[in-house]
Amino acid sequence: MGNKELARSFDQLAKIMEFQGENHYKIRSYQRISGTLKKLGSPLAEMSMDEINAIEGVGKAIAGKIQELLNTGTMQTLERYKSEVPQGILEMLNVKGIGPKKIKAAWKELGVESATELLYACNENRLVELKGFGAKTQQEVRRQLEFFLRNRANFLHINVKEMADHLMEILQSTLPSIQMSWTGSFRRCDPVLDKLELLIAAEDDVLDEILALPDMSLIEKRAEHLSLAYQEIPLHIYLSTPQDFVLRLFASTGPRALAGRLKGAAYTNEEACFDELGIRYLSPEARALAVAGAQPPDRLVRREDILGVVHAHSLYSDGVDGLEEMAAYCKGAGYQYFVVTDHSQIAVYANGVSRKNVIRQWEEIDQLNNFAVDRFRILKGIECDILNDGNLDYDDELLAGFEVVIASIHTNIRMNERKATDRIIRAVESPHTNMLGHPTGRLLLGREGYPLDMAKIIDACAANRVAIELNASPYRLDLDWRWIAKAREKEVLISINPDAHAKEAINYVDFGVKIARKGWLDKEGCLNARDVDAFLTFCGK
Known part of the structure; x- marks a missing residue:
């Protein structure tokens, strides 16, 4: 059983317990360990029990459940809770954006026991009558259910x-x-x-x-x-x-x-x-665009072209590996530079980096770069939250100290197209923004991206000399490859970034390159195929 399967077991247990109204602290502990295991690079199946016990958030009870899952493939506690809940409820708990409490209200008050029944109740306008619901909530529940039912076989x-x-x-x-x-x-x-x-x-x-x-x-x-x-x-x-x-x-x-x-x-x-x-x-x-006699560029980007790892998180925010470990992994994989981009301070859910810790990280980067015996270099980056009004987190003085600023939306994501487009364009127009991160915010099979006028976004990036990330996490792959040709037509550069939260996730770059090739991205159009000096020149440093 892999780490992702282990994480899903704890996540499911937490959801069922919340649905049942169980102890809040136990629920939080299972939610936290699920998040930790998702990001963990090393397979738990290859770890000793001492190593498992050393993982943050693993106590005696959780360690026992991990061992049980590894040995038997099941967890008795989870199986017992699952047996107490209708099968349709278990399915509904997998729908993003609704939550166990709302599902329980619909179950108790309306007798709803499946995702299909809940969608029917939305269409019959019955959820607005429930406490804690309203017309807007019902509309959002309907949207999430339609997305779930459309994709559950994929x-x-x-x-x-x-x-x-x-x-x-x-x-x-x-x-x-x-x-x-x-x-x-x-x-x-x-x-x-x-x-x-x-x-x-x-x-x-x-x-x-x-x-x-x-x-x-x-x-x-x-x-x-x-x-x-x-x-x-x-x-x-x-x-x-x-x-x-x-x-x-x-x-x-x-x-x-x-x-x-x-x-x-x-x-x-x-x-x-x-x-x-x-x-x-x-x-x-790379064949999807090869129709009607269309010819690809002379040379599509290849994995060996990528010289720098851009967009990765360390222990300073929500990563599971230290800065030095991440850098060493990048160097060992043959890259020439590493851009660490922890979350900015407003992202409290991801242990966003305070001003004090930004300075501390910069000092560590300087020390590591000074002791480097070769030309490998760590760059001072940040994944800076785009606030609700389109401004960037942090003040101008601190932002000016970063070598690379990736601007991304993580909060207040329920927006109409005009709001989302205007918010991103304002961030793109900031003189500190070098790159737009995961533009639509989508999570494949988990969450639709917010609606955007992507053509306007690309025009804004072209006008302000801002690159666009192709987030290579296989759960995002955002920018969608179908927009790469439009971006290159406007001379917007694409950066293939792993969004790594563990050192092994740096290998997401490999799949990201294949997705970029779908959209016929050439080497010249890939920002992190440039050497470190050219990369920094683009960033104005």
């Missing part, structure tokens, strides 16, 4: 990547002489998926061997197509002959319109398909 690429890699190893070991490849949305590195798709060059007699694998269950079997569930994830397997494997792989990876223009049947590789189409070869994640 899953994130990051959440199945490890499982898919493991399954491929098993399949290649089981069928060593057979050609196979992932295809479809997974191969394209789409952030959100509804299934995994696999292409195999074999006759249908191999399907029985696949069905015999552990955790595999049959849904439907048709000629050249098998619908399965692997560990409850939909898995579609397509069969092809060895001769048409490349063509089938090219077509099923997409866009299908490209394959429709091919005249041949047998190709030795996908490069030959692109040659026939007169388009430069594109790796799978």
